[in-house]
Amino acid sequence: MRWVSNAYLQFLQGQGSGIKMLLEFTKEMPKQATRLTIDFSSLIGPLFFEWVVALLFPVMLTYLVYEKQHKLRTMMKMHGLGNGPYWIIYYAYFLILSTVYLVLFVIFGALIGLNFFKTNDYGIQFVFFFSFINLQIVLSFLAATFFSKVNTAQAIAYLYIFGSGLMAGSLIRNFLEGGKFPRHWITVLEIIPAFSLYRGLYELSQYAIRASETGNPGIQWSDLNDHTNGMRDVMIIIIVEWLVLLPVAYYFDYAASVGNSSGLLSIIKRLLRKNPTWRRIAVNEVADNDVHVEMEKLDIIKERETVDQVLQQRNSGYAVVCDDLKKVYHGKDGNPDKYAVRGLSLALPYGECLGILGPNGAGKSSFISMMIGFSKPTSGNAFVQDFSIHTDMENIYNSMGVCPQNDMLWEMLTGREHLQFYGRLKSLSGSALDLAVEESLRSVNLLLGGAADKQVRKYSGGMKRRLSIAISLIGDAKVVYMDEPSTGLDPASRKSLWTAVKQAKQDRAIILTTHSMEEAEVLCDRLCIMVDGRLQCIGRPKELIARYGGYYVLTMTTSSEFEREVEDLALKLLPNARKVYHLSGTQKYELSKQQVRIADVFMAVENLKRRVEVQAWGLADTTMEDVFVKVATGAQSSDELS
Template identity: 85%
Template sequence: MEPPSAAARATAAPSFRSQTNAILRKNLIFQYSTLDQAPSCPIPNPPEWPALVQVPLPGYRAVQDSSSLFTGLPDASCRKTQSCPASVPFTGANRTLSNSIMHSLFTSSPLSNISDYKSISSLVLGTDVPGSSTGFVEPAFDSDRPIYVLQSQCKSNDSVTVPITIGPINAQKEIKCVQGLPLWRNSSATINKETFQGYWKGKTATGINEIAMAYDFQDSNEKHFNVLAMYNSTYQNVSYIPTPFGLLRIPRSLNAVSNAYLQLVQGSGVNMLLDFTKEMPKHASRLTFDFSAVVGPLFFEWVVVLLFPVMLTYLVYEKQHKLRTMMKMHGLGDGPYWIIYYMYFLVLSTVYLILFVVFGSVIGLDFFKINDYGIQFVFFFSFVNLQIVLAFLASSFFSKVNTAQAIAYLYIFGSGLIAGNLILNFIEGGKFPRHWITVLEIVPAFSLYRGLYELGQYAITASQTGNPGMRWSDLNDPTNGMRDVLIIIILEWLILLPIAYYFDHAASTGHKSSPLSVIKRLLKKDPTWRRITVNEIADKDIHIEMDKLDIIKERETVDQVLQQQTSGYAVICDDLKKVYHGKDGNPDKFAVQGVSLALPYGECLGILGPNGAGKSSFISMMIGFVKPTSGNAFVRGFSIQNDMEKIYNSMGVCPQNDMLWETLTGREHLQFYGRLKSLNGSSLDLAVEESLRSVNLLHGGAPDKQVKKYSGGMRRRLSVAISLIGDAKVVYMDEPSTGLDPASRKSLWSAVKQAKQDRAIILTTHSMEEAETLCDRLCIMVNGSLQCIGTPKELIARYGGYYVLTITTLPEFEQDVENLVLKLSPNARKVYNLSGTQKFELPKQEARIADVFTAMESFKKRVEVQAWGLADTTMEDVFVKVAKGAQSSEELS
């Protein structure tokens, strides 16, 4: 039979005389058993032991405190001498009868009358040992703690030693007297309040109450006995008890109060004998060891969620290394990306969990074998779907793989431990409201643990009783939480799926607006040519020099093209600006200041500029890495502010930093991006071979070598090949030849020249040779603004109307050299002077080459000239002149 409930009642009929002899002849035996006691050995005749009541530890028995809420309690000084009585509060409708019963409850016979443990069976015995599982023997008799006899009065140090033989126990047991102190209370509510307050006031590690036992005699009288026995039910679930139910020790308290009533109404010779208690006999069973019962749901939870960090790492890795953006720039939208990865993770997780269940079944774990496989499949499959969505959702908030991995592992291990403590204690404690347990299960780790816990409990019960494990019909059982778990998991999956998609989309595009505005942008169909008038650089006066005719002309071209519905221009930049707002008191950084450009098909535009000029910021805006602060740009008619998804389909990018998968080969990279450009079959193979050949990666095993084994130059060439594969109409190349040897650079230039025939290419570089070789037009950017634009010849003609004369002599002849140059060209300008080496700019209208050679021949006869040279203006000279002039103007302004 199961343990008694939280309140036990004893009733007696009015006709006691007719039943007296029967009561005297009857021995009451209280028995109960748990499933995990002695699982294999037969126990046909378990040992018997006297029934006990639970007595508080001497140091925690109820005493009077400063609140004076309860009367009759002893002074706290008794705790020091370990002599505090065991308080027994009581109440009832008939106070006189209740007092009489309680004064008959405890005897006053001396302990010296006790000779063996048989003679103590009729006494009110107690123990302060917690009521853990018995193991077929009352734990109080297998402890060094004494057995107490509750009496009305005790002499000081009143104790006796009695030989105890109970089953395997054969020892001398100390029997001590404890005074039982009956205390009248006005109601059961007062007793409950006193008991509850005493429990918390004690603050004991074992949860022992200060009150021994309590009674409510209710409407009892001489002809009707109705008593409510109250006790501390926390003993059945103390944390160190290995079984769900421990000993409550209620039978002796009921027996004692029943005898007190009988003796009051029938005389001292009438009583109800309670000789002993014992466990139920049991048959022998086969000894089994179920690993799943030992490790529990916590281990299985960790196994199931182990794929969560793996999936999160995949997603954050591609985000950290900009691979996700790279794929988007080559035409892979968010929808296909989600479908591909979702299906990949789903197949991976499903195979993983199928192998997990199969392995558990093969090695004989009842957790898997006994429970219905259909329930297991639905439970695991629904949870892995939720786990995939959680991985997508979590990836939106991380930018570093290491951080994501660390937090993911902390989450799975920490949440498992918390679930193991909270859910297990709340379910088995039986006191936590069920609906609050359901609320806790909203946390995915808690719902997983609850489902595994239910499967484990059914497996344990089935293996010990022979009953089948969990079946679909068992989901209707109100004590089975699996149905609630399945509902919660499926609902969470359906709710979090669109939320995760929105956050992922916003993170990948850089949008920080509301979901409604994102939906509007997604539903927008037709792009319109318009100028962005919103200027987020409020209160900032950005001065752009407009006195340069070439910049003015380019601005006019942009204005004219924007008024047309169709044009032959691939890229149009309309007053594009980017400001990085300063933090911690630092000023704002104006990376791009009002750039306006118009780039037709078939042209390669080179952007030159010193480090920090804004070239990479400009490219980053054009390819969707960052959002412009104001202004707009149109690529093939689509706005970079609103239509980047459409622009990506016809765009190729070679970023400044290589964005490649370490474990893929060069050929696999090109095949992947070629498929994104709608290439397949033989056309894809041909395009891949041609791309590898054009960047000199076709030989030496390079195509089939993993990228992590590539050198820096090989990675760069592969990035260029990726940007050119397919039919990308607009290509951005950010310093494409960085780190290349001369031969590879020449090969790369040939590939770019061939590719620009029907495309628009924007290229940034620090190599003047590369700029003059590849670019049809060049623009120089300094401090975020354009300084000039035109063909290389136009720029050299405009800014290079001079010869450069360089003369190296001993330092003491520097003045002589300067005098010579001024004779050749009165308006000559010294641009360089260091340790005898001087460089001058000679206007072409003043200096003739023949005169310079003649003068130098004559000068060499008078002065030792170590070296000299005369050169026409180069693009490098133009770049240095424009950059220095712009920086000087910026400093002056």
């Protein structure tokens, strides 16, 4: 720089002028030091922090709807967990979870140096966040009553969080900073939880920005008296809204759980409906005029007379009484109504196991669903220990055990933890609980290989089934429902199950549906067969076999050219012998026990074997399976003719 300046002076004055510029160094003029003081966390904090706080809402909602979708809550209710304790337990759990989450959130923000948390009073932050998480928990319970699917609840919850956050961030900031929007209307907007949360976070951020600029502390308790400060109004709105919505959410949740329905319209209809009392419910919704009074169904008429006699006594001593129970699934899109159960009447005393047989679609599971509270009867009534399934399901649940057709289990809990949980619901504790759990696990073969301490998600289908059976029998349940309990079990586990059920039915009533005729004969004191929703017969296994199976079954296999000789043999033994099976040389004939002797059959077969080649033959007594096939086939044939 000095050389350039001297060269320029010589050019102007000439080489001999001797004028030079003495420039040794340059230096800036002294000034006060400055640094960037913009607090980005306070500028962008309200919207971002709102999303962080509100993310707890879909977590809690998902948990509640998951239990509802998989009927886990109903399962807990059926083992004695009432709505009040359920609410207290889960409310406390969500409150602890939310409090820990937000305390860590505030501590972390303060540790990394965010003025949003450091400058504002921690007491105000705690009251504001604590009040809002209580409101958020109540909103989760309230919203859960209107959802039945987890995926739907999650999608709508996240859309609500991000959408309402963006809307609140846009409207509240513009209305406050614009100054033209009336403040009382801003207060009205803050009734919406997302808007009140944003307004509180906005006030905290504004005080943090001022604190960073001036060096003064952020919002303090004394600042709440400032009329321009909206924090006090926000906290009042949140607390009042929480206190108002708490009983409303509980009421809607209770109404939905009692009726097992999540629709608002269904809840309103149910609340307006008159409560049925101890009498036969007269509902004319079911037009079932197919009344069959046949001689072979005198057992059903007798059972109905027993029910009528029992209903006239207040303390009947019967465990279960079903009075003309009906269930209709109304058709949609032009489809006809489906009559699942048609006027079923039963009376079941203590110490008895009643087996319900029937083909698929006969109405067995629909009947069980009504009895355990999964669905409401269309008409009729049923009483469990003198409590009506219409009005007293809460009392019924306290003394009921259920093994549903589909396993209702927590994937993350172990088998032992399931039994410990349900055992406590049955008032077991201490050594009595430990003993009951061990006995239950042993009875269903879940102690081998450490299966009892594995998570249920690692169980096979058969192991889950065995655990469901153990849950239904643990404790002192007086009435137990088992819907196809042996499905998917191996022979050894099935035998263990039968032993456990035989021991359990000593002082309780058991209703069991099954497709296994062997299981029905081994376990059940009485059997009834349902076809197309209607009871076809009822009685002890030997009585049914004697009534519907008073015949021998002669089975013979020969080559095709000798089939005529076999037929002649059967007709010679009994002219009215009925052929029930014929395929590729194998024939089956029914021979009345009263008209034929076993010795005559053996003699006739020996004579036939001297003339023709008999590949195989056998004479069998009637089995329960034969009775089932005969009754089911006859009932379906009569329905088709009618």
